[in-house]
Amino acid sequence: MSSIAKPSVRHPSARKNAIGLTKADYEGAMSTLCAGCGHDSVTASLIQAFWELDLPPHKAAKMSGIGCSSKTTAYFMRQSHGFNSVHGRMPSVTTGANAANRDLTYIGISGDGDSLNIGLGQMVHAIRRNVNMLYVIENNGVYGLTKGQFSATADVGSKSKRGEVHEQAPIDPVLLALTLGATFVARSFSGDKAQLVPILKAGLAHRGFALIDVISPCVSFNDHEGSTKSYAYVRGHGVETVATDFVPLRRSITVPAQHDEVTVVQMHDGHRVRLHATAPGYDPADREAAYGYVRSCIGREELATGLLFVDAAGRDMHDLNRTVPSPLAQLPFSSLCPGSAALDAMMARYR
Amino acid sequence: MSGVNDFAFKMATVNGTGSASANSLLMQAIFRMGVPVTGKNIFPSNIQGLPTWYEIRVSDDGYTARPGAIDLIVALNPTTYAQDFASVRPGGCVLYDSSWPLDPKAQRADVTFLGVPLGDLCRDAFTGDRDRTLLRNVAYAGALTALLQIDRAVIEQTLTEKYGRKKSLLEANRRAIQLGYDYAQAHFDCPLPFHCAPRDRTREFVLMDGNTACALGALYAGATVGAWYPITPSTSLMESFKALCQEHRVDRKTGLNKYCILQAEDELSAAGMVLGAGWMGARSFTCTSGPGLSLMQEFLGLAYYTELPGVFFNVQRAGPATGMPTRTQQADLFSMAYASHGDTKHIMLFPADPAECFALTVAAFDATERFQTPVFLVADLDIGMNDWMIPRLQWDDRYAPDRGKVLDAAALDQVQKFFRYVDTDGDGIAARTLPGVDGKGAYFTRGSGHDRFGAYTEDGAAYQDVVDRIRRKFETAARALPAPAYHRQDGADIGIVLVGSPAAAVREAVDRLREQGSIADVMRIRAFPFAPEVTDFLGRYQTVFVVEQNRDAQLRALLAIETGTPRDHMVSVLDYAGQPLTAGALVSAMTTHLQGVAR
Numbered sequence: 042m043s044s045i046a047k048p049s050v051r052h053p054s055a056r057k058n059a060i061g062l063t064k065a066d067y068e069g070a071m072s073t074l075c076a077g078c079g080h081d082s083v084t085a086s087l088i089q090a091f092w093e094l095d096l097p098p099h100k101a102a103k104m105s106g107i108g109c110s111s112k113t114t115a116y117f118m119r120q121s122h123g124f125n126s127v128h129g130r131m132p133s134v135t136t137g138a139n140a141a142n143r144d145l146t147y148i149g150i151s152g153d154g155d156s157l158n159i160g161l162g163q164m165v166h167a168i169r170r171n172v173n174m175l176y177v178i179e180n181n182g183v184y185g186l187t188k189g190q191f192s193a194t195a196d197v198g199s200k201s202k203r204g205e206v207h208e209q210a211p212i213d214p215v216l217l218a219l220t221l222g223a224t225f226v227a228r229s230f231s232g233d234k235a236q237l238v239p240i241l242k243a244g245l246a247h248r249g250f251a252l253i254d255v256i257s258p259c260v261s262f263n264d265h266e267g268s269t270k271s272y273a274y275v276r277g278h279g280v281e282t283v284a285t286d287f288v289p290l291r292r293s294i295t296v297p298a299q300h301d302e303v304t305v306v307q308m309h310d311g312h313r314v315r316l317h318a319t320a321p322g323y324d325p326a327d328r329e330a331a332y333g334y335v336r337s338c339i340g341r342e343e344l345a346t347g348l349l350f351v352d353a354a355g356r357d358m359h360d361l362n363r364t365v366p367s368p369l370a371q372l373p374f375s376s377l378c379p380g381s382a383a384l385d386a387m388m389a390r391y392r
Numbered sequence: 393m394s395g396v397n398d399f400a401f402k403m404a405t406v407n408g409t410g411s412a413s414a415n416s417l418l419m420q421a422i423f424r425m426g427v428p429v430t431g432k433n434i435f436p437s438n439i440q441g442l443p444t445w446y447e448i449r450v451s452d453d454g455y456t457a458r459p460g461a462i463d464l465i466v467a468l469n470p471t472t473y474a475q476d477f478a479s480v481r482p483g484g485c486v487l488y489d490s491s492w493p494l495d496p497k498a499q500r501a502d503v504t505f506l507g508v509p510l511g512d513l514c515r516d517a518f519t520g521d522r523d524r525t526l527l528r529n530v531a532y533a534g535a536l537t538a539l540l541q542i543d544r545a546v547i548e549q550t551l552t553e554k555y556g557r558k559k560s561l562l563e564a565n566r567r568a569i570q571l572g573y574d575y576a577q578a579h580f581d582c583p584l585p586f587h588c589a590p591r592d593r594t595r596e597f598v599l600m601d602g603n604t605a606c607a608l609g610a611l612y613a614g615a616t617v618g619a620w621y622p623i624t625p626s627t628s629l630m631e632s633f634k635a636l637c638q639e640h641r642v643d644r645k646t647g648l649n650k651y652c653i654l655q656a657e658d659e660l661s662a663a664g665m666v667l668g669a670g671w672m673g674a675r676s677f678t679c680t681s682g683p684g685l686s687l688m689q690e691f692l693g694l695a696y697y698t699e700l701p702g703v704f705f706n707v708q709r710a711g712p713a714t715g716m717p718t719r720t721q722q723a724d725l726f727s728m729a730y731a732s733h734g735d736t737k738h739i740m741l742f743p744a745d746p747a748e749c750f751a752l753t754v755a756a757f758d759a760t761e762r763f764q765t766p767v768f769l770v771a772d773l774d775i776g777m778n779d780w781m782i783p784r785l786q787w788d789d790r791y792a793p794d795r796g797k798v799l800d801a802a803a804l805d806q807v808q809k810f811f812r813y814v815d816t817d818g819d820g821i822a823a824r825t826l827p828g829v830d831g832k833g834a835y836f837t838r839g840s841g842h843d844r845f846g847a848y849t850e851d852g853a854a855y856q857d858v859v860d861r862i863r864r865k866f867e868t869a870a871r872a873l874p875a876p877a878y879h880r881q882d883g884a885d886i887g888i889v890l891v892g893s894p895a896a897a898v899r900e901a902v903d904r905l906r907e908q909g910s911i912a913d914v915m916r917i918r919a920f921p922f923a924p925e926v927t928d929f930l931g932r933y934q935t936v937f938v939v940e941q942n943r944d945a946q947l948r949a950l951l952a953i954e955t956g957t958p959r960d961h962m963v964s965v966l967d968y969a970g971q972p973l974t975a976g977a978l979v980s981a982m983t984t985h986l987q988g989v990a991r
C-alpha cells in the first residue's frame with residue numbers, strides 16, 4: 042500500500058474533543074488514491090466520527106484486506122495499529138485479534154471485491170460469529186486496484202467503462218447480512234457525510250458485527266454513464282429510508298416524544314441511537330420487514346439507505362464463547378499454566 | 393522375536409464394531425504388568441464397516457517401532473482372512489471365530505489355528521445384537537488373557553476403573569472376559585510359547601498419543617487462542633486442548649473461559665485467526681494436515697514477511713491431494729520449509745514421540761515469539777494418533793515464557809521514536825509492539841513492500857535491507873533452536889540422519905546392524921533451519937543414510953540445499969507406503985546398499 046507521510050499542521054485554535062485531540066490527530070498518511078475517489082470521502086467521515094466519539098486512537102485497531110478501499114486504513118488514525126492483511130481475509134485476522142483482545146475497537150475496511158468475491162466466506166462467518174467490529178464495505182462495483190473488472194456487486198445491466206454490459210446477478214451485502222442474522226445493517230453513500238457520520242458512530246457503539254455498505258464511486262473505472270455505482274446514479278436513486286441521529290452518552294439525553302416514526306435504540310455502551318423512519322411505517326427492529334423493504338427498493342431501482350436494521354441485544358463472539366472479561370492476551374501466565382502438581386496428577390490417567 | 397515378553401499380535405476387525413476398547417484394554421493391562429508395550433492402529437478413512445487392524449508389540453528391550461513379524465493374529469473379519477492369515481510368521485497362530493466354519497483351503501499348514509466360538513458364546517450369554525457384537529471383542533480379549541498369560545487381576549482392575557459406576561456394563565465385560573478365558577484354558581495349551589511375564593519396567597512411564605501431548609504442551613505454554621478446521625489426523629489435538637481447557641482454564645468464580653477456541657470455516661481462516669491473535673500478543677495456534685496446510689500458504693508468507701508469531705501443528709498424513717488420510721508419511725517437508733510464494737523460510741520442530749511433542753510444543757511457542765515468525769510443530773499420524781510408551785511428562789514450575797522483544801509502555805517511553813523493523817543488536821530480530829498499549833508504538837503491519845521503518849516502499853535497496861535482515865534472523869534461529877539428538881558408537885563409519893517418528897525403527901535397526909558388524913552413528917535433527925553442526929555430521933562419514941517417509945527424498949533435498957552437502961553423498965532410505973517404519977525394512981535397505989558398495 043502506498044502512502045506518503047502527511048505533515049500534521051495544527052492550528053492552535055483547532056477544536057479539541059473530550060480527550061484533548063483535534064481532528065488532525067485522527068488523520069493518517071496522505072492518501073494516494075485517485076483524486077475524487079469515493080473512498081477518500083469515507084475516510085473523511087471516519088475521521089469525523091472517531092473525533093466526535095472521543096475514541097482514543099491507540100485503543101483502536103484498523104483492519105483491512107487488499108484493494109484501493111483496503112488502503113484507506115493508512116489514511117486515518119496514525120496512532121492506531123493497522124493491519125493490511127491479504128485479499129479477502131481481513132475478517133479472520135480481526136476475529137483472531139478480537140479473540141485475543143476484546144478491549145480494543147476494531148475498524149474493518151474492505152471493498153466489494155475483497156468482501157463479496159474473494160472474501161465472501163470469511164465475511165459471512167464473521168457475521169455468524171457476531172465479531173464485535175465495525176465493518177465498512179467501500180462498494181464501487183468494480184475491482185479498482187486491478188483496473189475496473191466487475192465485482193460481485195455490479196448490477197445486471199450496469200455498463201463497464203469499455204461498454205461491456207454486466208449480466209450476472211449481484212450479491213447485495215445488505216440483503217445477505219440480513220439473512221445471516223447480522224445485528225447491525227446499514228447502507229450509505231460516500232458523498233453523504235451528514236448521513237454517514239452518525240451511522241459510523243452508531244456502528245462503533247454497537248456491540249457485535251456492524252455492517253455498513255457504503256456506495257463509494259470509483260472515478261477512474263466506474264463513474265460513467267450506464268454505471269449503477271456512479272455519483273450521478275446514486276444521487277438520483279438513493280432514498281433515505283431511516284435517518285440516524287447519534288446521541289452521545291455524555292450529553293443529556295432528551296428522549297423524543299414517542300411517535301410511530303422514531304425508534305430509540307439503547308446501545309450496549311450507554312449511547313443511544315435515534316432512528317427516524319422517513320419511509321412511512323418502516324421499523325428498523327423488524328428483520329423481515331427490512332429485508333422486504335430493501336428488496337422492493339431494488340425492484341424500483343432505488344437504493345434504500347440509512348441504518349436499516351439493528352438489534353442491540355445480540356450476543357457477540359465473546360458472549361457466545363463465554364470468555365473472561367479481561368483480554369486473553371493479557372492474562373498472567375500464572376493463571377494459564379496448571380503447574381507441575383496438576384501434570385503429575387494427570388499422568389495417572391495415561392497409565 | 394518370539395518369546396517371553398518379545399512378540400507381537402494383531403487384531404483384524406471391522407471398524408465401528410467396538411474393538412478399540414478391547415484392544416486398548418489388552419495394551420493397558422500388559423503395560424500395567426510392567427512390560428514395555430506399543431500399539432499401532434491401522435484404520436480406514438471411514439466411520440463404519442471397513443477393515444481395521446490393531447497391532448500390539450510387547451518388548452522387554454523397550455523397542456517401540458512397528459513389529460516386523462506377527463506371532464498371532466485375531467482374525468475376526470472374514471473379508472480380510474486371506475491377507476490376515478498370510479501375515480502371520482511361520483509357527484505363529486491364528487485365533488478365529490469358530491462359530492462359522494473355516495474353509496480348510498484357506499488354512500496354512502505352518503500356523504496353528506485356534507478356533508474360539510466367540511459368536512456362539514456371546515449369543516448364549518448376552519441379549520441384543522449390539523451387546524453381543526461389542527462383547528465378542530471383550531471375549532477375544534479374555535481368550536488372549538489365557539493364551540498370552542495376561543494378568544487377570546490387572547484386567548479386572550482396569551475394567552473396574554473403566555466401568556466402576558456402570559455396574560451392569562462392568563458385569564457384562566467381566567463375564568465376556570471369563571467366557572473367552574475359560575474356553576481357551578479348556579481347549580488350548582495355555583499359555584502359548586510367546587507370552588507375557590510381569591516386570592517392573594513401566595513404572596515411570598505413561599501411554600499417550602502425540603496429539604494429546606501437543607495439547608498438553610499448548611495448555612502449559614499458556615496458549616489462549618486455538619483456531620482450526622477439523623482434519624484427520626490432527627483433529628484430536630484441538631479436541632484434547634478443548635477438554636483440557638474445560639478442566640483447567642475455567643475461572644472458578646465466574647465460570648468464564650480463559651481460552652477461546654474458534655472452529656473456523658476453513659484453514660485459510662484458521663491461519664488468519666492465529667495471526668490476528670499473535671499480532672495482539674496472545675499465544676495462538678492451529679492444527680492441521682496436508683490439505684489444510686495447502687490452504688494456509690498465503691497467510692504463512694504474510695506472517696513470514698510481516699514477522700508475526702503463531703504455532704502451526706502439522707500432523708502429516710499420506711498425500712498428495714486427499715491421499716490416504718489415515719496413513720502416515722513425512723511428505724510435507726517441502727511445503728512447510730518454504731511455504732508461500734516469494735523467498736520464504738519457516739521454522740520446523742520435529743518431535744520423535746509424544747514426550748517430545750510436549751517439550752517441543754512449549755519450545756515452539758517460545759521460538760515463535762522470540763523469532764516473530766510462524767513455527768511448525770511437525771508430527772505425523774503415527775506420533776499423533778498412536779499410543780506410545782513415554783516417560784511421565786514433567787513440568788518445571790520455574791518456566792517463564794519467552795515473549796521475545798516486545799516493547800511495553802515503559803520501554804516505549806525510553807525510545808525517541810519507534811520503528812518496527814530496525815534491528816538494534818545484530819541478531820536479526822526487531823522489537824515489536826502490541827496494539828492497545830501506547831500510540832507511540834503504533835505501526836502499520838503490511839504485506840506489501842516495506843522498509844526498516846515499517847513504511848511502504850518500492851525502493852529496491854530499502855526492500856532488500858528488510859529481507860536480508862530476515863535472513864539473518866533465521867541464521868540466529870538455526871543456532872538457537874533445539875539441537876540434534878545423537879546416538880554415537882565407537883568405531884562408527886556410517887551416519888544415519890532422520891527427523892521425527894522413524895527414530896523408533898532406526899534405534900532398533902542400529903542395534904541389529906551392529907550385530908551384523910555395521911556400526912552406525914545417528915543424528916536425529918530436531919529443527920529447521922538446520923544447526924551448523926548438521927553440516928559437520930554429514931561430512932564425517934563415508935556413508936550417510938537419510939531415512940524418511942516420502943517418495944522424493946525431501947529431507948535429503950533440504951539437507952543438500954541448506955548445507956551444500958552434495959546430494960549424492962547421502963543415500964536415501966525411503967518408505968512411503970503409509971505405515972510406521974519397521975526396523976527390518978531399514979536393515980535390509982541399508983544392508984543391500986552396503987553390500988553393493990563392498991562389491
Ligand SMILES: Cc1ncc(C[n+]2csc(CCOP(=O)(O)OP(=O)(O)O)c2C)c(N)n1
Pocket residue numbers: 107108109110111128151152153154155156179181183184185186187192259
Ligand atoms: C490472492 C489475490 N488475488 C488477486 C489479487 C489482486 N487484487 C488486488 S485488489 C483486487 C480487487 C480489489 O477490489 P475491491 O475489493 O473491490 O477494492 P477496490 O480496489 O475496488 O476498492 C485484486 C483482484 C490479490 N491481491 N490477491
Ligand code: SF4
Pocket residue numbers: 073074075077078079080109110181185186258259260261262
Ligand atoms: S482506481 Fe477507483 S477505487 Fe481505486 S483509487 Fe482510483 S478511483 Fe478509487
Ligand SMILES: [Mg+2]
Pocket residue numbers: 108110152153154179180181182183184185192
Ligand atoms: Mg471495489
